[in-house]
Amino acid sequence: MISLNNVTKYYPMRDGERHYVLRNVSLDIPSHRSIAILGPNGAGKSTLLRLIGGAEAPNEGSITTDADISWPIGLSSGFQGSMTGRQNINFACQINGLSKAETQQVIDDILDFSELGEYFDMPIKSYSSGMRARLGFGLSINFDFDYYLIDELTAVGDIIFKEKAKKEFKKISEKSSLIFASHSLNSLRESCQSAIFLHDGNLEYFEGVEEGIRAYESYIEKKSGTAPKNTARKGAKKAAKKAAKKAARKAIRRAIKRATKKAARSEPNNKNEK
Amino acid sequence: MPIKIKEQSPWKSQVLVIKALFKRELITRFGKYKLGAVWLLVDPLLSVLFLGLILGPFLGRSAGEIPYIFFLLCGFMLLKMVTGPLNAGLAAISSNQGLLVFKKVQPIDPFIARFLFQLVTNALALLVFCIIAYWIGVVMSLEHLFKAAACVLLSWIIGSGLGLQLGIVCHRHNELEKVVGYMQRPLLWISCVIHPLDGIPPEYRVYLLYNPLVHTIEYMRMCLFPSYVVDDVNLIYPAAWALCTMTMGLITYRNNRHFLTRR
Numbered sequence A: 001m002i003s004l005n006n007v008t009k010y011y012p013m014r015d016g017e018r019h020y021v022l023r024n025v026s027l028d029i030p031s032h033r034s035i036a037i038l039g040p041n042g043a044g045k046s047t048l049l050r051l052i053g054g055a056e057a058p059n060e061g062s063i064t065t066d067a068d069i070s071w072p073i074g075l076s077s078g079f080q081g082s083m084t085g086r087q088n089i090n091f092a093c094q095i096n097g098l099s100k101a102e103t104q105q106v107i108d109d110i111l112d113f114s115e116l117g118e119y120f121d122m123p124i125k126s127y128s129s130g131m132r133a134r135l136g137f138g139l140s141i142n143f144d145f146d147y148y149l150i151d152e153l154t155a156v157g158d159i160i161f162k163e164k165a166k167k168e169f170k171k172i173s174e175k176s177s178l179i180f181a182s183h184s185l186n187s188l189r190e191s192c193q194s195a196i197f198l199h200d201g202n203l204e205y206f207e208g209v210e211e212g213i214r215a216y217e218s219y220i221e222k223k224s225g226t227a228p229k230n231t232a233r234k235g236a237k238k239a240a241k242k243a244a245k246k247a248a249r250k251a252i253r254r255a256i257k258r259a260t261k262k263a264a265r266s267e268p269n270n271k272n273e274k
Numbered sequence B: 001m002p003i004k005i006k007e008q009s010p011w012k013s014q015v016l017v018i019k020a021l022f023k024r025e026l027i028t029r030f031g032k033y034k035l036g037a038v039w040l041l042v043d044p045l046l047s048v049l050f051l052g053l054i055l056g057p058f059l060g061r062s063a064g065e066i067p068y069i070f071f072l073l074c075g076f077m078l079l080k081m082v083t084g085p086l087n088a089g090l091a092a093i094s095s096n097q098g099l100l101v102f103k104k105v106q107p108i109d110p111f112i113a114r115f116l117f118q119l120v121t122n123a124l125a126l127l128v129f130c131i132i133a134y135w136i137g138v139v140m141s142l143e144h145l146f147k148a149a150a151c152v153l154l155s156w157i158i159g160s161g162l163g164l165q166l167g168i169v170c171h172r173h174n175e176l177e178k179v180v181g182y183m184q185r186p187l188l189w190i191s192c193v194i195h196p197l198d199g200i201p202p203e204y205r206v207y208l209l210y211n212p213l214v215h216t217i218e219y220m221r222m223c224l225f226p227s228y229v230v231d232d233v234n235l236i237y238p239a240a241w242a243l244c245t246m247t248m249g250l251i252t253y254r255n256n257r258h259f260l261t262r263r
Helices: A045-053 A085-095 A100-114 A117-121 A129-140 A159-175 A185-191 A209-224 A230-273 B010-030 B036-063 B068-090 B097-101 B108-135 B145-172 B175-184 B202-208 B212-224 B236-261
Strands: A002-012 A018-029 A035-038 A060-065 A147-151 A177-181 A194-199 A202-206
Touching: A002 A045, A018 A045, A018 A060, A018 A202, A035 A045, A035 A209, A045 A147, A045 A177, A045 A194, A085 A100, A085 A117, A085 A129, A085 B010, A100 A117, A100 A129, A129 A159, A159 A177, A159 A185, A177 A185, A185 A209, A194 A209, A202 A209, B010 B036, B010 B108, B036 B068, B036 B108, B068 B108, B068 B145, B068 B175, B068 B212, B108 B145, B108 B236, B145 B175, B145 B212, B145 B236, B212 B236
Parallel strands: A035 A177, A035 A194, A147 A177
Antiparallel strands: A002 A018, A002 A060, A194 A202
C-alpha cells in the first residue's frame, strides 16, 4: 500500500505565486491493483509519479509505503544525456548494489530487449525518444519492484516496442502492479483495474478504471464544451473519412472530365498543324 | 529473471551512490582524452610553467631558497583546491539532473562526489609534485606534514562550502554564474600565489591577510620548506572561514532542496 498523508506540492511561478499540483491530499493506494493516472495536460501526472517514486519530496505531508517502488519510467527520466547507454545502466546497477555478474546479466538482457545495437555505446542525447523509452523500460523490467511507475512510455514507441511493452506489462501485472500515466485511454483500459483522476490539485480514486475514464471525459467535456469521447470521436472520424472519399471521387471525376475535354480540344489543333 | 534489489543500510547505500557518481566523474573528466589522467599533472604544470617563465625573473628573487617553480606550484595547487570544488559545484546539479530521478540519489550527492573528486585528484597531483621536488634535491621537511595536510583540507573545505552555496544559488539565478567567474580572476593576484607575503609593503599586508587563502598557502610553504619563514599567518582564521562557508552551504542546501529536485 502507498499512503499519501496530507500531501501538498506546489511550484513557485515567475510572478511569485504558487502553482499547486496537489493541495492537502490524503489517499491510500491499495496494493495488487494496477492504477491508471488520468488528467489533462499539466495537471501534474508526472509530478505525482515523481512524488510516489521519491524523486521529489512533497512540500507538506508525507508519502509512506512498505513496498518497493520503481523510479518513474518515462521519456525524460532516469538518464544523463552526456553518458552512454552502457554508462547509464552501469550507474543504475551500481547504486543499487548489484554485483559485476548481475550487472553483466542486466546489460545482456537490455541489449536483447532494446535492440539498440551500436547506439548502446553512444551518448543518450543522440537517442531518439523511442530509443530512450526502450532503454529505460528495458532497465526497469530487470529489477523486481512491487510497483512500476510508467510515465507515457508507450506513446513514442513503434509497433514492435508497443507489442513488447504490452507483453511485459502483462508479465508485470502477474506479480506486481503498474501505476500508469497516459493519454491513451485504450492502453490504460488494457492494463489497469483502477484509476486516479488528477485535476485542480485534487485526487479522485475510482475502484474501476471505466468509472475513472468516464469522470475524466465528463470533466473535459465540461471544460472545453466538446465531446472527446472515443465513440464520438470514432463517429466523427467515420464521417470525415466518408466526406474525404466523396471529395476524392468528385475530384477524380472532375479531373477525368477535364482531361477528356482537353484531349478533345487539342485533337483538332493537332490536326490543323498537320 | 528480474533482480530483487537488496535493502542496504543508509550508510552503505550512500557510499554506493557516491562511488558511482565518482566513477561517472572519472569517466567524463578523463575518458575523452587520449592521455587520460596524465592531464591531471600536466595541466597545473603547464599553467605554472608559463607563469614561472614570465614572472620568475621579477618575483622569484624574493622566494627565498625555494626554486620559484615549486614556490609557484605550491600556491597554485592550493588555489586549485578552492577554485576546483567551487567551479565543480556550479554545474553539479545541471550535469547530473537526469540521475536525480533515482530515489537514492539526492541532490547533495553529486556535490559530494565532485568535491571528493577535486580533493583526490588535486591532492594526488600535489603529492607527485612534492615527491619530484624531494627527488631533485629541494630542501624539504616532513616534520609538519600534518599541518601541511591541514592547509590542503582547509582550502578544500572553504572551496566546497562556497561551491555548494554558489552552485545552488547559481542554479536559481543563472546570471550569477558569470559574476562568479569574474570574481575568481583576481584570486591569483591577491592570494600570494605568485609572490610571497613578505614582498607586500607592511601597510597593505593587513588587507591581504583578510583572504584566508593567503594564510593556507603561506602556512603550507612554511611547513614544507624549512628555510621559508612567514609571520602573521595562522590556521585558525582559515578554519573559521571553512566552518562558516560550509555551514552557509549546508543551510542553503537545506532551504533549497525542494527546488533542486525540480525538473
